[in-house]
Amino acid sequence: MRPTGYYIGEAAEPWRVFTDAGYAVDVASVAGGTPPEDGRNEDDATQRAFLNDPHIAAQLRNTPSLAEVSPDDYDVVFFVGGHGTMWDFPTSPDVARVGRAVYEAGGVVAAVCHGPAALVTITLANGQPLVAGKRVTSFTNSEEAAVGLTHVVPFLLADALTDKGATHIPGPDFTENVVADGRLVTGQNPQSATGVARAALSAR
Structure with a gap:
C-alpha cells in the first residue's frame, strides 16, 4: 500500500490560469482539513507559487469540506486529479451536489486526469448522468497500465x-x-491541466 491524494500540478496550473484571468480561486476537499498529496514537483515554479500564495496556503492548512461549500458562490468547479480521487470522489454526495448545482446554474464543470471520477456519480435534475451523451476524456486505461495501477484502482x-x-x-x-x-x-492527464482551465474560461 502507498499513500495517495491530489496531484499538486493539476491544482497549481489551473490556479495560475484562473488568477491570471482575474478570478478568485478557493480550494476545498471531500473531508476538509489538510488534503493528502499524490505528488509534487519541487522544481516547478508554478507549483511553488501555488503552495506559497498566502490565500491558498492558508486554505490548504485547513480546507473547508465540500459539505460546507455553497455552489451558488462559484462560476466554475474544477475537480483536480490524483489517484486518491478514485476512492473519494465517487463516494461523496457533496461532490455530486456541488457539481450538479454549478452546472444547472449555468456554470462550468471541469476535471482533469483522475478528477473526472467526480463525474461518475453526478446526476442532473432530469435523472440523467451529467456525462450521458457528452464527449469527455480522462486518464486512459493505457496510461493506468503504464503506471502499473490497473489492478490497484477501484475501477477503470x-x-x-x-x-x-x-x-x-x-x-x-x-x-x-x-x-x-x-x-x-x-x-486526460497532468499535461492537460492548463488546457482544461483555459477551455473552462472559454466555456463561460
Whole structure:
C-alpha cells in the first residue's frame, strides 16, 4: 500500500490560469482539513507559487469540506486529479451536489486526469448522468497500465464514464488532450491541466 491524494500540478496550473484571468480561486476537499498529496514537483515554479500564495496556503492548512461549500458562490468547479480521487470522489454526495448545482446554474464543470471520477456519480435534475451523451476524456486505461495501477484502482475511469453514456475520447499516452462539450470540460492527464482551465474560461 502507498499513500495517495491530489496531484499538486493539476491544482497549481489551473490556479495560475484562473488568477491570471482575474478570478478568485478557493480550494476545498471531500473531508476538509489538510488534503493528502499524490505528488509534487519541487522544481516547478508554478507549483511553488501555488503552495506559497498566502490565500491558498492558508486554505490548504485547513480546507473547508465540500459539505460546507455553497455552489451558488462559484462560476466554475474544477475537480483536480490524483489517484486518491478514485476512492473519494465517487463516494461523496457533496461532490455530486456541488457539481450538479454549478452546472444547472449555468456554470462550468471541469476535471482533469483522475478528477473526472467526480463525474461518475453526478446526476442532473432530469435523472440523467451529467456525462450521458457528452464527449469527455480522462486518464486512459493505457496510461493506468503504464503506471502499473490497473489492478490497484477501484475501477477503470474511462470505462466507468463510458458506462454512464459518455463518449470517451482518448489521446496518445501522457500528451495534452482537452475535450470540451459545452460547459463540461475534461482533460486526460497532468499535461492537460492548463488546457482544461483555459477551455473552462472559454466555456463561460
